[in-house]
Amino acid sequence: MSDQPIEEDEPLEAIELGKLPLDAWHRDHGARMVPFAGYEMPIQYEGIVAEHEWTRSSASLFDVSHMGQLALRSPENDPELAARELERLLPGLITSLKPNKMRYSMLLTEEGGVIDDLMVTNVGPHLALVVNGACKWDDIAHLREHLADEVTLTHYDDFALLALQGPEAGDILEELIPGTGALTFMTADLFEYDDGHIWVSRAGYTGEDGFEISVHEGSVAKLADVLTSDDRVKPAGLGARDSLRLEAGLPLYGHDLTLETDPVSADLTFALSKKRREGGGYLGHGPVMEAFNNGPAAKRVGLKIEGRMPAREGADVFAGDTKVGVVTSGGFSPTLGQPIAMAYVDAAYAEEGTELICQVRKKSLPATVTSMPFVAHKYFRGN
Amino acid sequence: MPRYFTDEHEWIDVEGESATVGITDYAQEQLGDIVFVELPSVGTMLDKGGDAAVVESVKAASDVYAPISGEVTEGNEALEEEPALVNSSPEEDGWFFRMTIGDKAELEGLMDDKGYKAFVEAL
Secondary structure (H helix, E strand, O other), rough: OOOOOOOOOOOOOOOOOOOOHHHHHHHOOOOOEEOOOEEEEEEOOOOOHHHHHHHHOOOOEOOOOOOEEEEEEEEOOOOOOOHHHOOOOOOOOOOOOOOOOEEEEEOOOOOOOOOEEEEEEEEEOOOEEEEOOHHHHHHHHHHHHOOOOOEEEEEEEEEEEEEEOOOOOOHHHHHHHHHHHHHHOEEEEEEEOOOOOEEOOOOOOOOOEEEEEEEEOOOOOHHHHHHHOOOOOEEEEEHHOOOOOOOOOOOOOOOEEEEOOOOOOOOHHHOHHHHHHHHOOOOOOOHHHHHHHOOOOOOEEEEHHHHHHHHOOEHHHOOOOOOEEEEEEEEEEEOOOOOEEEEEEEEOOOOOOEEEEEEEOOOOEEEEEEEOOOOOOOOOOOO | OOOOEEEOOOOEEEEEEEEEEEEEEHHHHHHEEEEEOOOOOOOOOEEOOOOEEEEEOOOOOEEEEEOOOEEEEOOOHHHHOOOOOOHHOOOOOOEEEEEEOOOOHHHOOOOOOHHHHHHHHHO
């Protein structure tokens, strides 16, 4: 038997793996550690399906400290400069982002390719960026290369990032840190914890209600202990995070988003703000608008697959005898009890209900184009 | 009935001219939740060390190799309905397939229970 690693983007043998602040905590809690984004990270504790189901029914604690936590600061005589500068690199409206609001966006190349996807938050005195762990060093180089010199870029590599996700997350965090329960989806604020400050965002990547909590590395083990001492919270690993985000229809950078994809083909046009579509002024605006106006050649779609055999990344997608696309991530959905996938298919075959075939090891698996999310989002948007 | 093990974590029970093949408890533990098992069809000729089956867990697809050469005579149909049998009973109800024994000499290179236990402990 050969066990293929879940991530094989980078040859990792030659790279020394980093340790995250909760490394020992994960091992103490029975985690199986694997290389991911240059770190040793927990892929699972008791099992992916159990952790997946616990997240959907109660609450799970994920360590996502591998992600890059960055800040952009403007010079004092021009508080808007950082937002204006960042807008030159992405298609979202940042200058009008109100304090404590967050926005999902993508750093783009001149050709419209996706360098990374990220969250931008208006923290008040500055902009906070959360970028993918595997991309953070390239992102920093890209930002530094393009942003005006007066904009200060800080990498908070001494901060951990925890995600508390699940239907019970709101009650649990409100009991521990009063005030957090009043946050609504895609808003964030500063709270006091353990004689220090933590930054709490009502967001996540599971499709469930929940939070991401930025906390200093010195306090993170204590916070993880306190959270998991609540019977409603169990730790969950990257395996469950992947199956949860797939059910939620959320693309994963390096798989469903790459330099070869653009926001339109990725079906993320919600992130192309109208004002920015018209006004332009960002890298990739021309190619992105061409795809927006004329339709993309290929499009990211969801596929529900018949039977139980998953179609995974790299599986070819056919319409009859014609290859029309390729699966970019796929697996078995614990919630639906069937295999699901994301694929890029020729635009002519992207319509919901289109019957396609996934080719897996010479087997033809019937698949149907399905709207995403596969499992409904349960974000908290207020009472 | 003697049971042998491979260093790829398959087990093989030998009963006269026939053998039953599955994966070990250690293997299912490593794979995690199994959602699908692709078995070789009856009549498939297997070569020792060659691809025999594929186990799909939530996280990945993994190959299962033929511990010896021979012809597949039966697949475990119970796995079609309940692939999780491989997790709950890997070395009994979760067997994969039965096969003929092409060459008894091929069994000689395999580990016995004790040898496999030591092999796993050293991993």
